[in-house]
Amino acid sequence: MARVHSFPICSLLFLSSLLVFSAAGSGSEGESVITLDASNFSETVAKHPFIVVEFYAPWCGHCKNLAPEYEKAASVLSSHDPPVVLAKVDANEEKNKELASQYEVRGFPTLKILRNGGKTIEDYKGPRDSDGIVTYLKKQVGPASAEIKSAEHAGEVINEKKITIVGIFPDFTGEQYENFSALAEKLRSDYDFGHTLDAKYLPRGDSTVKGPLVRLFKPFDELFVDYQDFHIEALEKFVEEASIPSVTLFNKDPDNHPFVIKFFNNPQAKAMLFINFDAENFESFKSEYYKVASDFGGKGVGFLLGDVSAAQGAFQYFGLKEDQVPLIIIQQEQGQKYLKANLEPDHVAPWLKEYMEGKLEQFRKSEPIPESNDELVKVVVADSLQDMVFKSGKNVLLEFYAPWCGHCKKLAPILDEVAVTFQNDKDVVIAKIDGTANDIPTDSFNVNGYPTLTEILLLQRMSYEQRRSFKRGMHF
Ligand SMILES: *[C@@H]1O[C@H](CO)[C@@H](O)[C@H](O)[C@H]1NC(C)=O
Numbered sequence: 341m342a343r344v345h346s347f348p349i350c351s352l353l354f355l356s357s358l359l360v361f362s363a364a365g366s367g368s369e370g371e372s373v374i375t376l377d378a379s380n381f382s383e384t385v386a387k388h389p390f391i392v393v394e395f396y397a398p399w400c401g402h403c404k405n406l407a408p409e410y411e412k413a414a415s416v417l418s419s420h421d422p423p424v425v426l427a428k429v430d431a432n433e434e435k436n437k438e439l440a441s442q443y444e445v446r447g448f449p450t451l452k453i454l455r456n457g458g459k460t461i462e463d464y465k466g467p468r469d470s471d472g473i474v475t476y477l478k479k480q481v482g483p484a485s486a487e488i489k490s491a492e493h494a495g496e497v498i499n500e501k502k503i504t505i506v507g508i509f510p511d512f513t514g515e516q517y518e519n520f521s522a523l524a525e526k527l528r529s530d531y532d533f534g535h536t537l538d539a540k541y542l543p544r545g546d547s548t549v550k551g552p553l554v555r556l557f558k559p560f561d562e563l564f565v566d567y568q569d570f571h572i573e574a575l576e577k578f579v580e581e582a583s584i585p586s587v588t589l590f591n592k593d594p595d596n597h598p599f600v601i602k603f604f605n606n607p608q609a610k611a612m613l614f615i616n617f618d619a620e621n622f623e624s625f626k627s628e629y630y631k632v633a634s635d636f637g638g639k640g641v642g643f644l645l646g647d648v649s650a651a652q653g654a655f656q657y658f659g660l661k662e663d664q665v666p667l668i669i670i671q672q673e674q675g676q677k678y679l680k681a682n683l684e685p686d687h688v689a690p691w692l693k694e695y696m697e698g699k700l701e702q703f704r705k706s707e708p709i710p711e712s713n714d715e716l717v718k719v720v721v722a723d724s725l726q727d728m729v730f731k732s733g734k735n736v737l738l739e740f741y742a743p744w745c746g747h748c749k750k751l752a753p754i755l756d757e758v759a760v761t762f763q764n765d766k767d768v769v770i771a772k773i774d775g776t777a778n779d780i781p782t783d784s785f786n787v788n789g790y791p792t793l794t795e796i797l798l799l800q801r802m803s804y805e806q807r808r809s810f811k812r813g814m815h816f
Pocket residue numbers: 374375376377379380384
């Protein structure tokens with residue numbers, strides 16, 4: 341049987357809508373991007389100190405958008421010194437699939453940076469337009485940390501909208517300096533790094549320190565933090581923790597998006613307050629929320645403040661409605677959710693306190709229970725799952741479907757037919773639930789795709805033909 345999901349197309353469907361993919365220009369004619377396949381991949385990579393590889397699939401839309409930009413960047417970079425080579429691999433081809441899995445390709449396009457003849461492998465985390473690719477890769481091919489020799493130069497290295505980590509040293513020798521350099525090499529695709537002999541070039545902080553000292557500049561909260569433990573592990577932990585804002589802002593400003601992505605990738609519980617940033621009482625919400633974040637921060641909860649106008653994707657995902665705004669929702673690591681709609685600023689702290697004390701009821705996304713439910717195939721929603729399925733005492737055949745799913749549509753007439761067969765059997769219910777509009781309890785059901793059917797002792801009672809149809813439906 342065919343497996344549809346050998347490669348998820350967009351593993352982060354929700355997040356990917358935040359990212360801007362530029363589709364401009366039809367690109368140049370030449371072929372600056374080199375084509376690789378399983379037969380010549382290793383030998384080519386081994387020859388290059390710095391090579392970027394795009395794993396793509398011919399049917400992938402984002403790959404098509406990227407192609408002209410990638411080509412243009414390759415042509416600009418072809419004359420760069422030291423050389424930067426851009427390559428591509430068609431990961432959809434059978435012979436290249438092993439290569440793709442070796443490089444942990446889970447979606448398309450996936451770009452990897454290979455250094456030292458392929459000995460070091462990093463994810464490409466830069467932009468996807470040609471200028472952005474060129475700038476990002478030029479920086480990647482240079483030293484991981486730039487020496488800052490003047491205040492003016494510091495202004496170039498320290499980007500006011502990003503995190504920059506600067507090492508201040510009395511001289512560039514010794515273990516502290518080596519550890520700092522090793523960290524810069526390790527984290528270079530995530531952060532900007534610099535090092536200097538003189539703290540007076542730096543825009544903030546004590547300018548008389550001689551070091552060794554690490555100063556992290558950030559565009560939020562206290563704007564800079566100093567740190568002095570040069571154990572590599574401690575330094576890395578410091579950088580990761582200091583670079584998370586106490587409150588992550590989520591609006592249409594692309595400078596905030598790297599922090600938003602980080603927020604959603606963090607496994608901890610997430611508190612998200614959604615409001616219209618133009619609302620009159622926005623400032624009072626904001627100050628309340630920052631206060632709460634500093635009181636409860638570090639207790640396993642991250643905080644996000646989101647503008648409704650940027651949050652359509654999130655609203656759909658969580659099953660929220662605009663008339664519930666301002667609202668706060670908490671999602672725990674295991675998926676449990678807690679919601680307070682139509683919030684007032686002075687609700688924020690008490691509600692958070694109740695959450696911390698475990699006093700809140702879980703929120704569950706559900707369609708309304710239908711007023712009439714007299715079709716043969718019954719409609720189940722999250723709020724009626726208990727009554728119609730678990731407590732019904734009947735044999736229930738339940739289909740989890742998605743409105744956009746073609747195989748579900750094909751299955752519909754078969755399900756109808758089965759419902760006809762069983763319409764006079766009081767012990768049997770044939771039912772369906774929209775898995776995209778209702779939260780499915782993961783402890784009871786294992787729904788990884790649509791359609792998914794759960795059957796309870798029912799298959800034996802169907803005709804051979806019906807059984808075959810079901811089997812087909814289940815496996816597609
Ligand atoms: C690798 O092999 C493919 C197919 O044989 C070929 O099209 C491509 O040009 C080769 N690439 C290099 C760099 O030799």
